[in-house]
Amino acid sequence: MENNNLLHLIGLAKKAGRLEAGEEPVGMVCRAQDARLILLASDAAASTARRALHFAQEGKCLSIRLPFSKDQLGRAVGRTSCAIAAMTDIGFASAVAGKLAASDPDAYGGTAEKLKLKAKRAAERHKAAEEKRAAGEQRAAAEKKVSAKRKVSAEKTAPPKSEGRKTSRGGAVQSPRSPAGQNARRRIAAKKNPYSGSRPVKRGKGSFRSKGSS
Numbered sequence: 001m002e003n004n005n006l007l008h009l010i011g012l013a014k015k016a017g018r019l020e021a022g023e024e025p026v027g028m029v030c031r032a033q034d035a036r037l038i039l040l041a042s043d044a045a046a047s048t049a050r051r052a053l054h055f056a057q058e059g060k061c062l063s064i065r066l067p068f069s070k071d072q073l074g075r076a077v078g079r080t081s082c083a084i085a086a087m088t089d090i091g092f093a094s095a096v097a098g099k100l101a102a103s104d105p106d107a108y109g110g111t112a113e114k115l116k117l118k119a120k121r122a123a124e125r126h127k128a129a130e131e132k133r134a135a136g137e138q139r140a141a142a143e144k145k146v147s148a149k150r151k152v153s154a155e156k157t158a159p160p161k162s163e164g165r166k167t168s169r170g171g172a173v174q175s176p177r178s179p180a181g182q183n184a185r186r187r188i189a190a191k192k193n194p195y196s197g198s199r200p201v202k203r204g205k206g207s208f209r210s211k212g213s214s
Contacts, residue, residue: 006099007068007076009092010039010085014077018089021077023051026086030059035086037093037115038063041070044083052084061086062111064097067104094119 013019020029029035040052042065049065056063066073074082087093094115101112 003067006096007072009096009099010073011076011078013087013089013092013096014085016089016092018092019077019085019087021074021079021082021085023048023084026084027051027055029086029088030055030061033059033061034088035059035061036090036118037061037087037097037111039073039085039087039096040065041073041083042067043069048083055086059086062093062097062114064100064108064111067100090115090119090122 010019014021020026020035026035026038030038035055038052038056038059038061040049040063044052044065052063068076070081070083073085074080076082077085087096094112097108097112097115100108
């Protein structure tokens with residue numbers, strides 16, 4: 001019964017995408033240092049066992065020999081036969097080693113303790129990362145709230161916009177009674193009637209009309 005539960009757990013890891021089966025996939029995850037525990041079938045060949053040891057050294061992970069044959073391990077992972085597999089999730093790896101240690105502490109106790117410690121450290125790192133992310137979100141929300149309050153306060157204390165006053169080209173407000181305002185009015189009047197400010201020309205002396213003309 002215990003063996004069936006253990007094989008079921010290995011199958012769940014496979015379905016969850018946390019287990020790779022076969023020498024080539026195992027070698028790839030070990031080279032990428034994504035493997036957490038290498039599983040070796042009880043009747044795996046000596047050459048496969050040597051490769052498993054090499055993969056474990058390369059991936060800096062642990063390796064155990066299961067009390068299951070290649071056929072049993074294969075059926076658990078959805079294959080006809082499987083001699084070697086690798087778990088990429090520390091939670092699944094620790095659970096499998098823990099179940100093996102419960103049935104055979106001498107053979108699997110040390111591996112189970114190491115994986116349990118690694119799982120604990122991984123959980124602590126995950127918790128710290130989550131707390132850091134939550135703190136960042138709270139800080140961003142607080143800064144956004146303060147910025148909104150400052151904007152509202154600035155709008156309330158801002159002077160009212162001037163209406164009905166003309167501005168110069170530089171943007172300064174011109175008073176209608178100021179010299180600049182008077183000059184502006186003169187320029188506007190000159191454009192409407194260019195001769196409004198000129199003196200009338202008298203006939204007679206100084207006139208451009210000839211004396212003989214009437």
